[in-house]
Amino acid sequence: MTAEINQQNRFHPRKFALYLGIASMLMLFAAFTSAFLVRKGQGNWQLFYLPTIFWFNTAVILLSSFTIHRALVSFRRLEEGKYKLWLTITFILGCTFLIGQYIGWEQLSAGGIHLNGNPSGSFLYVISGAHAVHIAGGLLIMLITMMKVFFKPFNPSKQVNVEMMAIYWHFVDVLWIYLFIFFQINLT
Numbered sequence: 001m002t003a004e005i006n007q008q009n010r011f012h013p014r015k016f017a018l019y020l021g022i023a024s025m026l027m028l029f030a031a032f033t034s035a036f037l038v039r040k041g042q043g044n045w046q047l048f049y050l051p052t053i054f055w056f057n058t059a060v061i062l063l064s065s066f067t068i069h070r071a072l073v074s075f076r077r078l079e080e081g082k083y084k085l086w087l088t089i090t091f092i093l094g095c096t097f098l099i100g101q102y103i104g105w106e107q108l109s110a111g112g113i114h115l116n117g118n119p120s121g122s123f124l125y126v127i128s129g130a131h132a133v134h135i136a137g138g139l140l141i142m143l144i145t146m147m148k149v150f151f152k153p154f155n156p157s158k159q160v161n162v163e164m165m166a167i168y169w170h171f172v173d174v175l176w177i178y179l180f181i182f183f184q185i186n187l188t
Helices: 002-009 013-041 053-076 080-110 119-151 156-187
Strands: none
Touching: 013 119, 013 156, 053 080, 053 156, 080 119, 080 156, 119 156
16 A cells, blocks of 8 residues: 555656756757847947747747647547547647748848858857747657557556646746847847
């Protein structure tokens, strides 16, 4: 009985590993934004407005946080159909976000803000690009999960996996909100 109670109170080791990964990603983006501020203080800094598509992307990523939460709730309630639906919508929203980021980068380039140009633009491309890579990683995990969900029997014992996917997705969503606000304050 005691071993059973201890097992229930124990923090899942894969979740612990996920949180360690999130902590390292936080340090990476803290370093990026710190370097951004230090370089900005040195002068030769071009101010510009973010393309409107970045506002749209922010709305999309916020909506995807809602849909991944709905997917998790549906999974916990064993509502397989709703889980598949919300997971698919989240995946589509994530892809929409990445496409929107690409469009935003194209608009920046057309407006004279280039990766190899002024440091302000370079930082924007590098930081938002690193975030896009993390979104793409989340989408890859989501795609693998979707393949399993649609082609294998529903398995309620995989709740930890679904929880981890939702935690990671919420993290990259919140990270984008932080970056978007940071860019709005420091680039205009």
